[in-house]
Amino acid sequence: MVKNKYSDLKFLGFPDTLKALIDRKTVAPVHIRIKPTNICNHDCWYCAYHASGVQLGSDMTYRDVIPFKKLDEIATDIIDMRVAAVTFSGGGEPLLYKKLPEIIEKLCKGGVKVATLTNGMNLKGKMAEAFQKYGTWVRISLDGYDDDSYAKARGIKYGEFTKLLTNISNFKSVKSDCVLGCSFIVGKDNYKEIYNISKKLKESGIDHVKISGVVVGNTSNDNNEYHDKLKDEVLSQIEMAYELEDKNFSIINHYHDLGDRFDKEYDICPFILYRPVIGADLGVYTCQDKAYTESGKLGDLKDIGFKDFWKSENAREKIYSINPSKICNHHCINHSRNEIIYDFLQIDQNHLPFT
Template sequence: MTQLQLDGSKIQHHVKELNAWRRGDTVYPLLVEISPTNICNHGCLFCAYDYMDGRSSEAALDRSNSAFIGAERLMKVISELHEVGTKSLFYSGEGEPLLHKRLPEIIAFAGNLGLDQALNTNGSALTGDVIEQILPHMSWVRFSVNGVNEADYAFNHRTSPSQFKLVIDNIKAAAEFKGRHGLPVTLGIQCVHMGQEPEEIFELAQRFKELGGGYFSLKQFNEHPANPYQQKTTPVREDFYQLLELNDSSFQAHVRMPFGDAEPKRPYKSCLALPFFAEIVADGQVFACGPHLGEAAFSYGNIYDDDFRTLWSAGNRAKVENHVQGIDDLDHVCMPNCRLNEVNKFLWNLAHPPEHVNFI
């Protein structure tokens, strides 16, 4: 079994920042997610970014207000983040990150500063030159592969069937480059379950392992009231336990929570994790979290107007945090199992300790 942790939170490993947070000091984000562009060459059925701005799922490829974050400005912001103590950058978000032609340059710049970096990609643009430029600077790369064959992939990604082979070939090339150069980067696949049979999912995971991948993560589709795509049946976790047979010292197959489980109500009453995370989108706006992109109440401002220290000022943070603290029912307003959910569980317990804490 590998040392990868694909569920839960790692916030407990940042004691210095946790102590600062408990004292009420200013804490800057440990992790910043960046959307280099809002353009995508695929149109996944479940994509959140097609319903969050009011578009119907039928207009998945309608990116009428296309945006590419300015490379020079972003590199300046990355320098600012490095100065305030941010530790990691995650390129993901609204579109396909690798459609930003200068992203390899940006990644190399951040890598030379010593920042940990990760990429979520559909893999279609991860060609040979791009592989060589970015892989030496990455902690991990996660490929979104939501189909088990050409037809299934084309339907779920709403793209050409030929894209399936292209992506598989690119993943193979990335794994071979990693092996040749002894790179520590972790290559993984995340597959959102879209009704495929367990045997088909197992064969996809096995194929990825044979290519040289490091992990395969099966994720349940997260329903959202605004998303017109809804699954007909709820999958059962036990149906996919065969995946665990693939686990060994170099590969991990994982069925992510809350797969098939009843989603419990949040055990915390407010979102405490906001100081540790931020998301920069393609037009330069900085938001508190992904599910509320585009909502002014969750915005700290725009990187084209201010430097990051100013955006993270007490006044800006208070505006956002006061709004969030005023939400009576997070389960009603926020999507289940959001990115900050596990961090919030830890922070809530830390801020509201049980009795007899010395009896560890």
């Protein structure tokens, strides 16, 4: 049986966090997303941090970079707090942060699992070696299916798609426990190419392809209207892609997850305790969907360490003051998880044993 790497039920493995939510306390985050830099070598048309129709990243400064000394301090705090995992993501392109391999090694040797979301263009040399040796997973975001489409979608020169496939093949040529996946972002320019790109990626050695729909706006209507014209062909393409599966390669269908995920009916965000975000501006944010927005900002680390900030009463009050029913009526990656956790929090604990 293939183990599910993307389950919404992972939170069940961390009962101390559930207990903290019941008691309205804080504990060390299970998982932290760190955006080491906002600088990027691609200009994707749909990037949530750049797209004008999406609220994400509205206050982002594109040249922000976490100073190495500060990132090293954050890594020390993360280890001391026994945070379980760190994912490096954007903002910008995390693998452009030159000293990232040093931080990866430090975290891993300190007992923290490490992963990254990347465009994959710098997944080579010492950066690739660091993830091959210390990484749990790497997931490459992709939209193009050949050199022309890739260059058009990302505002880059012709030939970069071929280089990306070479990076993938080279990464997989070295024996490693690090899982290499791809997130294929489906839109109107590539929805007929899902099978073909899945086949190319499998031939390059990638472990799985996760298929997701592009987010084009803040409302469910915006996104559903966009995808209604595509979905029949998309689902047909995904069915064909399933035929490529074997013991070394899988297709993960998250396209159906777009749905009506925008209105919220809960008044706290449980998942803040599971996966907050540290931005390249040293802001601490509720999640990746509210990174670089004032409404999602919990505080900043310019004059305080992460450990001291997180255990402060100010942080606790801010965490439990976030009301998704009022300020999160937009795309939310954590919505399905939050609904499950919130239902659990409504249980009368005196009656919990009567299963």
